[in-house]
Amino acid sequence: MKRRNKNRWIGLMMLAGFMVAPFFPAQAAEPGQKVLKIGDLNPLTGPAAAWGMNTLKYLQLAAQLTNSKGGITVAGQNYTVEIVGVDDKDTVEGGRAAAEKLIYRDKAKFLVGSFRPAPVSGWAPLATKEKIMAAIGGPSISPGPKTPYLFQCAASLAERAEALVKLMNKTLGAKRALFLCSDDLDGKLDYEYALKNKERWGLEITDLKMVPKGATDLYPFLTEPLKKNPDWIYCKLAIGTTALVVKQARELGYKGYITSPTSMPGKIADWQKIAGMEASQGFIAICDPLTDEGLSPLGKEALAIAQKTLWPEGWVGTDRNYNTQFWILKEALEVANTFDPDKLVEVLYKHTFTRHEASFPLKFGGEKTYGIPNHTTLPVSFSKMAGSSVQFLGSEYVTSP
Amino acid sequence: MLEQVLINSLVLSGTYILIASGLTLIFGILRVINFAHGALYMVGAYLVYTFLSLMGVNYFLSTVMAIIATAMIGMAIEAGILHPLVDKPLLAGLGAILGVAFIIEGGARMIWGEENVAIQSPFSGVLHFLGATVSWERIAAVVLSAIIVMGLYYWIWNTKQGYIIRAVAENRQVASLQGVNERRIRLLVMAVASGVAAAAGAIMGPLFYVNPYMGGPAVFKGLLIIAIGGMGSINGSVLAGLIVGFVEGIGYSYWGPLTEIASFILVILIFVLRPHGLLGVPYEFH
Numbered sequence: 001m002k003r004r005n006k007n008r009w010i011g012l013m014m015l016a017g018f019m020v021a022p023f024f025p026a027q028a029a030e031p032g033q034k035v036l037k038i039g040d041l042n043p044l045t046g047p048a049a050a051w052g053m054n055t056l057k058y059l060q061l062a063a064q065l066t067n068s069k070g071g072i073t074v075a076g077q078n079y080t081v082e083i084v085g086v087d088d089k090d091t092v093e094g095g096r097a098a099a100e101k102l103i104y105r106d107k108a109k110f111l112v113g114s115f116r117p118a119p120v121s122g123w124a125p126l127a128t129k130e131k132i133m134a135a136i137g138g139p140s141i142s143p144g145p146k147t148p149y150l151f152q153c154a155a156s157l158a159e160r161a162e163a164l165v166k167l168m169n170k171t172l173g174a175k176r177a178l179f180l181c182s183d184d185l186d187g188k189l190d191y192e193y194a195l196k197n198k199e200r201w202g203l204e205i206t207d208l209k210m211v212p213k214g215a216t217d218l219y220p221f222l223t224e225p226l227k228k229n230p231d232w233i234y235c236k237l238a239i240g241t242t243a244l245v246v247k248q249a250r251e252l253g254y255k256g257y258i259t260s261p262t263s264m265p266g267k268i269a270d271w272q273k274i275a276g277m278e279a280s281q282g283f284i285a286i287c288d289p290l291t292d293e294g295l296s297p298l299g300k301e302a303l304a305i306a307q308k309t310l311w312p313e314g315w316v317g318t319d320r321n322y323n324t325q326f327w328i329l330k331e332a333l334e335v336a337n338t339f340d341p342d343k344l345v346e347v348l349y350k351h352t353f354t355r356h357e358a359s360f361p362l363k364f365g366g367e368k369t370y371g372i373p374n375h376t377t378l379p380v381s382f383s384k385m386a387g388s389s390v391q392f393l394g395s396e397y398v399t400s401p
Numbered sequence: 402m403l404e405q406v407l408i409n410s411l412v413l414s415g416t417y418i419l420i421a422s423g424l425t426l427i428f429g430i431l432r433v434i435n436f437a438h439g440a441l442y443m444v445g446a447y448l449v450y451t452f453l454s455l456m457g458v459n460y461f462l463s464t465v466m467a468i469i470a471t472a473m474i475g476m477a478i479e480a481g482i483l484h485p486l487v488d489k490p491l492l493a494g495l496g497a498i499l500g501v502a503f504i505i506e507g508g509a510r511m512i513w514g515e516e517n518v519a520i521q522s523p524f525s526g527v528l529h530f531l532g533a534t535v536s537w538e539r540i541a542a543v544v545l546s547a548i549i550v551m552g553l554y555y556w557i558w559n560t561k562q563g564y565i566i567r568a569v570a571e572n573r574q575v576a577s578l579q580g581v582n583e584r585r586i587r588l589l590v591m592a593v594a595s596g597v598a599a600a601a602g603a604i605m606g607p608l609f610y611v612n613p614y615m616g617g618p619a620v621f622k623g624l625l626i627i628a629i630g631g632m633g634s635i636n637g638s639v640l641a642g643l644i645v646g647f648v649e650g651i652g653y654s655y656w657g658p659l660t661e662i663a664s665f666i667l668v669i670l671i672f673v674l675r676p677h678g679l680l681g682v683p684y685e686f687h
Contacts, residue, residue, distance in 0.1 A: 046614065049515040183658060210658050214618050216609035217416070219409040220653035227402060240517035240610050251527050251536045252405075273519035274610045 631681020
């Protein structure tokens with residue numbers, strides 16, 4: 001009995017130890033030490049995981065390439081870069097929890113991500129409070145005066161939508177669109193922006209359907225709207241659901257364009273198996289041209305490595321903006337030569353950055369539109385599916401006055 | 402246009418009925434709300450994908466293999482988790498089966514990854530019928546679902562084995578006294594219900610896509626339908642599945658986001674008027 005009690009106490013103490021240990025993590029890097037941690041917040045599980053995991057892989061590639069060339073030097077101290085990826089679960093609570101872990105436990109100096117509005121709204125206030133510089137690489141909530149340390153390094157939701165409308169109108173003569181948007185914050189923001197600007201864009205919205213998250217049978221959302229024969233379908237849904245829109249719209253006899261203001265799926269072959277090879281032809285989404293023409297030497301090297309290591313089975317290499325945030329933070333640190341967030345912000349406002357993914361330079365602006373110049377104005381490039389690859393259609397600049 | 406909407410609704414109903422029928426069978430006999438049913442539906446779909454797309458086995462043989470494999474998983478769950486918890490507090494069984502569901506989902510993520518995958522359907526093309534368009538895939542889904550549900554119903558109500566199963570459901574102690582091996586019956590029921598879940602995955606997988614998260618929404622919807630129809634009643638599941646499928650099919654076509662509100666108002670009304678469901682009877686957890 002005594003021995004059993006003793007064993008029980010030992011077991012309980014071990015259990016208590018395991019429960020308490022996470023609150024006392026090993027000492028993480030402090031400024032001045034040799035590892036610079038950059039936290040990546042993106043969905044690593046769930047319907048948006050494909051995008052999130054790609055972003056993490058691209059960032060890790062950029063970090064490895066940087067480390068292979070000697071890392072980053074700030075104020076005379078050399079740092080190797082470590083990307084710490086945490087799942088933001090594509091939710092407000094998940095974004096907040098992920099940011100807390102990165103900032104307080106992992107001691108990340110900078111944050112990258114998320115590309116969707118909900119998690120950003122969860123972590124942005126915390127990052128602002130702790131003066132942690134953050135770079136968003138996707139079409140999530142745009143920075144404003146309340147988030148002075150948040151920088152948007154890719155086209156916003158609004159810019160992607162506007163660029164797509166411009167492309168469809170100018171290049172393809174398509175003016176009447178059916179809007180299919182996810183029934184969440186993302187989808188609502190998209191639709192509201194389109195409603196507000198449709199006259200300026202010369203767009204007629206024939207119908208809007210808000211599609212519940214996770215919906216797979218889209219016939220109820222397509223049947224009636226397709227009778228109005230829109231020129232194109234604007235599909236602001238998760239990538240898998242978009243594949244089902246393509247499949248089911250074609251089954252219903254729809255012959256017009258089907259588009260998405262999000263990135264072209266990287267593993268096109270897998271996506272086409274869901275949508276159907278024939279049905280997917282002509283599908284239009286964001287995708288840079290697949291050549292390395294105009295890229296910086298570093299950009300060419302990054303692309304070559306990515307093609308060999310990240311996508312050996314043939315990723316199309318869509319939307320190379322996935323690691324823009326990293327290159328911007330790196331260059332800002334090297335120019336500012338300090339970790340002081342306010343000095344970094346000054347550099348970000350004034351500097352013209354080398355964009356390693358494309359041939360045009362990058363500056364921050366957007367003060368008239370957003371009240372704060374933390375926003376890049378970038379062209380948005382689109383391609384269409386052709387066979388089992390893509391064909392570049394064109395880029396549209398959207399002015400953010 | 403209305404014809405298209407009605408046909409859409411019928412396909413949606415077929416999906417729901419097939420998932421709910423396995424769930425209601427388990428509840429009716431084992432008196433367990435099988436939260437792992439959605440996970441088994443997902444595993445069935447993934448097994449078909451594995452056999453078909455990765456091993457080159459044809460779709461129909463892949464489906465049979467997936468049904469057998471999933472049935473065995475179901476039997477393992479019954480033998481290892483549910484049977485030991487018979488006569489224990491209700492929450493113990495519910496908690497355990499929920500844990501099983503999460504383990505299966507996590508295992509699927511580790512084995513097959515996060516991304517959506519496709520099951521290539523053996524049916525292709527569309528049929529134009531009464532002013533509507535429907536793919537042969539969907540027609541096959543409705544027909545196969547109907548065959549399975551009718552087969553299940555026939556087995557329960559028109560065979561000796563079904564008679565024994567109903568006896569165990571009604572009073573397992575008395576059935577045991579009559580010489581019925583209750584343990585064997587429980588294993589059989591769990592095997593059949595898991596096989597039905599896998600069949601649902603095999604049938605629905607080609608229409609949409611397969612990912613580790615597809616089980617959750619399926620089991621939630623299935624539970625709602627069996628509650629509306631009457632726990633343990635296959636007829637009730639069929640009726641409830643038709644009601645929910647048509648409300649959603651017509652609602653999403655014409656009312657948009659109000660459909661979800663309308664669906665839940667309908668559910669509340671049904672429970673207020675018929676607390677045990679449309680065709681349900683009062684039950685006890687043994």
